[in-house]
Amino acid sequence: xxxxxxxxxxxxxxxxxxxxxxxxxxxxxxxxxxxxxxxxxxxxxxxxxxxxxxxxxxxxxxxxxxxxxxxxxxxxxxxxxxxxxxxxxxxxxxxxxxxxxxxxxxxxxxxxxxxxxxxxxxxxxxxxxxxxxxxxxxxxxxxxxxxxxxxxxxxxxxxxxxxxxxxxxxxxxxxxxxxxxxxxxxxxxxxxxxxxxxxxxxxxxxxxxxxxxxxxxxxxxxxxxxxxxx
Numbered sequence: 001x002x003x004x005x006x007x008x009x010x011x012x013x014x015x016x017x018x019x020x021x022x023x024x025x026x027x028x029x030x031x032x033x034x035x036x037x038x039x040x041x042x043x044x045x046x047x048x049x050x051x052x053x054x055x056x057x058x059x060x061x062x063x064x065x066x067x068x069x070x071x072x073x074x075x076x077x078x079x080x081x082x083x084x085x086x087x088x089x090x091x092x093x094x095x096x097x098x099x100x101x102x103x104x105x106x107x108x109x110x111x112x113x114x115x116x117x118x119x120x121x122x123x124x125x126x127x128x129x130x131x132x133x134x135x136x137x138x139x140x141x142x143x144x145x146x147x148x149x150x151x152x153x154x155x156x157x158x159x160x161x162x163x164x165x166x167x168x169x170x171x172x173x174x175x176x177x178x179x180x181x182x183x184x185x186x187x188x189x190x191x192x193x194x195x196x197x198x199x200x201x202x203x204x205x206x207x208x209x210x211x212x213x214x215x216x217x218x219x220x221x222x223x224x225x226x227x228x229x230x
Contacts, residue, residue, distance in 0.1 A: 090223065143221075153210055
């Protein structure tokens with residue numbers, strides 16, 4: 001139960017964690033630009049909190065990491081389907097989000113106004129651009145793995161078993177929770193991340209495995225990383 005509450009309430013964990021980190025930064029006299037550059041490390045660190053809480057309840061990693069995309073039609077076919085479908089959906093979700101990012105940039109150029117979430121997103125991207133890829137890629141991989149285990153594996157399964165919520169309902173609720181987890185970047189990011197989470201949740205429920213959403217999510221993050229480097 002503690003793991004469930006920490007996953008759903010993870011935005012509060014982020015608020016408390018980043019707030020404490022900012023207070024410490026001011027006390028130590030660290031420049032804001034230096035803090036922003038390495039603040040990406042804090043997010044995967046905070047993810048350890050719900051992971052540690054969920055671990056005693058029994059993470060079913062052995063079952064979740066089995067191929068299941070074709071119902072056991074053969075390992076080679078399973079891997080092929082996971083890679084193709086995962087990579088294609090990851091690219092499509094990224095392009096969809098990029099479309100809305102360009103729309104927001106065009107609106108800002110036209111009106112001269114930008115929303116706080118857009119500014120925070122731009123600041124976050126700029127901070128990550130200064131990180132070496134040898135640091136950013138392992139961090140991104142850890143975040144993808146933890147988010148899929150928590151919001152797809154743990155939360156959807158827990159909602160079904162504890163509250164007898166159908167898998168489809170669990171996918172929707174987990175997607176909303178995942179969207180609100182990105183609330184720092186504004187309402188548009190909440191909606192976009194919730195949409196991505198719906199796709200990844202449907203993949204998990206339909207296959208019984210996290211492999212397909214992991215590949216799709218990892219492809220999405222790879223495109224984000226490549227976009228920041230261009």
